Amino acid sequence: MVGGKEGLLHDAAGRADRYLEGLKARRVGPTEGAIERLGSLGGPLPDQGEDPASVLRRLDEVGSPATVGTAGGRYFGFVIGSALPAALAANWLAGAWDQNAAVEVMSPVAARLEATALEWIRDALSLPPSSRGAFVTGDTMANLAGLAAARHAVLAGAGWDVEARGLFGAPAVTVVVGDEVHVSVLKALALLGFGRERVVRVPTDGQGRMRADRLPELSGPSVVCAQAGNVNTGAFDPAREICERAHRSGAWVHFDSAFGLWARASPPRKALAAGIEDADSWAIDAHKWLNVPYDSGAVFVRDGRHLRAAMSGTAAAYLPDSVDGEPMEFAPEMSRRARGVDAWAALRSLGRSGLADLIDRCCRHAARMASLLRAGGCQILNQVDLNQVLVSFGTENETRRVIAAVQQDGTCWCGGTVWHGTTAMRISVSSWATTDDDIDRSASAILRIASERPS
Numbered sequence: 006m007v008g009g010k011e012g013l014l015h016d017a018a019g020r021a022d023r024y025l026e027g028l029k030a031r032r033v034g035p036t037e038g039a040i041e042r043l044g045s046l047g048g049p050l051p052d053q054g055e056d057p058a059s060v061l062r063r064l065d066e067v068g069s070p071a072t073v074g075t076a077g078g079r080y081f082g083f084v085i086g087s088a089l090p091a092a093l094a095a096n097w098l099a100g101a102w103d104q105n106a107a108v109e110v111m112s113p114v115a116a117r118l119e120a121t122a123l124e125w126i127r128d129a130l131s132l133p134p135s136s137r138g139a140f141v142t143g144d145t146m147a148n149l150a151g152l153a154a155a156r157h158a159v160l161a162g163a164g165w166d167v168e169a170r171g172l173f174g175a176p177a178v179t180v181v182v183g184d185e186v187h188v189s190v191l192k193a194l195a196l197l198g199f200g201r202e203r204v205v206r207v208p209t210d211g212q213g214r215m216r217a218d219r220l221p222e223l224s225g226p227s228v229v230c231a232q233a234g235n236v237n238t239g240a241f242d243p244a245r246e247i248c249e250r251a252h253r254s255g256a257w258v259h260f261d262s263a264f265g266l267w268a269r270a271s272p273p274r275k276a277l278a279a280g281i282e283d284a285d286s287w288a289i290d291a292h293k294w295l296n297v298p299y300d301s302g303a304v305f306v307r308d309g310r311h312l313r314a315a316m317s318g319t320a321a322a323y324l325p326d327s328v329d330g331e332p333m334e335f336a337p338e339m340s341r342r343a344r345g346v347d348a349w350a351a352l353r354s355l356g357r358s359g360l361a362d363l364i365d366r367c368c369r370h371a372a373r374m375a376s377l378l379r380a381g382g383c384q385i386l387n388q389v390d391l392n393q394v395l396v397s398f399g400t401e402n403e404t405r406r407v408i409a410a411v412q413q414d415g416t417c418w419c420g421g422t423v424w425h426g427t428t429a430m431r432i433s434v435s436s437w438a439t440t441d442d443d444i445d446r447s448a449s450a451i452l453r454i455a456s457e458r459p460s
């Protein structure tokens with residue numbers, strides 16, 4: 006008997022296998038009919054329960070067709086990875102374990118795998134050996150945790166205990182961001198009481214990189230929020246110059262590096278993020294370029310004491326008191342799923358060389374897509390050094406038409422953006438599953454649609 010019904014998990018595995026296999030032939034976006042049929046999953050809470058096998062069947066028959074094929078090789082929207090086979094399988098097993106990763110005594114295996122996976126990530130990305138990490142839900146929470154550590158450190162430096170006294174009457178903190186700061190950093194700043202609009206904005210260059218020469222002179226408690234991997238172009242803020250200038254005045258440097266930091270795992274691309282190791286905290290996603298299932302991200306802080314001070318609450322009598330700190334003392338949540346399991350399995354299955362290959366392959370695919378589209382007469386708006394490609398099809402209206410028609414066509418899925426005032430198709434190659442053939446098929450579909458100009 007499993008979950009109240011013999012064979013239920015086997016059934017789930019079979020359905021999941023067929024789903025993943027089916028993605029190769031299926032259109033990437035769901036049909037309108039599939040979305041309409043979702044209505045049958047709603048309605049009032051039934052009085053009587055349903056047999057688990059029938060619940061699963063209903064979910065697969067109605068739910069699977071209404072998914073977006075992000076787990077396949079031809080989804081290029083936003084910045085979305087797909088789960089590596091080992092990570093997905095580990096995630097299923099971890100689901101059966103149902104461990105709480107709050108404190109070690111609740112799950113020694115979750116604590117060990119989390120610590121090992123964080124250590125492997127720290128090593129693969131060449132972050133300072135002293136830095137301390139924690140798993141969180143994604144890059145937004147990693148930004149929140151890193152900036153909470155920054156808030157603690159710069160205010161403690163000014164003699165203020167922000168965790169105990171809050172921001173009421175605290176010394177003012179200067180917060181600096183680049184003009185192309187990601188919205189998740191502004192959200193984190195708002196949640197931390199710094200205010201989204203109170204920030205000092207630094208101009209950016211043609212690729213969206215913060216101009217280090219335009220950083221203001223800083224004094225007093227200050228935090229500089231920089232970016233590795235611009236969400237449109239993939240460009241990197243100049244880390245070495247930013248850290249050097251900011252540290253001269255004692256400011257904290259935080260890097261929002263949701264996907265860009267993974268470039269450090271690739272020997273040919275590591276130089277793109279040169280000097281980032283000089284920062285004080287880093288936010289990173291695992292569900293993007295490490296290709297683990299949603300949701301998963303991590304924060305690293307050079308001096309883990311600041312992260313612990315910011316994240317640990319008042320000790321409850323029933324909780325263990327450990328010298329090195331329990332996992333929950335470094336993360337915003339208390340009860341948490343064991344995210345380290347999937348990350349450990351992804352890294353164990355890839356190894357250092359496989360991780361480098363994953364990053365390089367996505368970048369090569371992005372370059373191939375850019376060159377096929379350029380050869381077909383499209384305009385590529387960014388320098389394609391990483392995995393992001395911005396494409397214009399001429400006028401704003403024409404670009405919008407092509408994006409909508411590509412989504413409708415279903416061969417691949419690409420989103421839109423406005424880049425420096427120009428409407429663009431935004432292509433992000435972030436999945437292990439993408440092949441050369443996926444790129445060629447997708448580029449042909451895009452070019453075919455672009456050539457079908459309405460008369």
Ligand SMILES: Cc1ncc(COP(=O)(O)O)c(C=O)c1O
Pocket residue numbers: 083084142143144145146187189190234235236261262263264290302
């Ligand atoms: C640069 C950057 N920062 C932050 C985020 C937010 O990450 P998450 O959705 O994992 O919270 C993203 C997501 O695309 C991103 O690209």
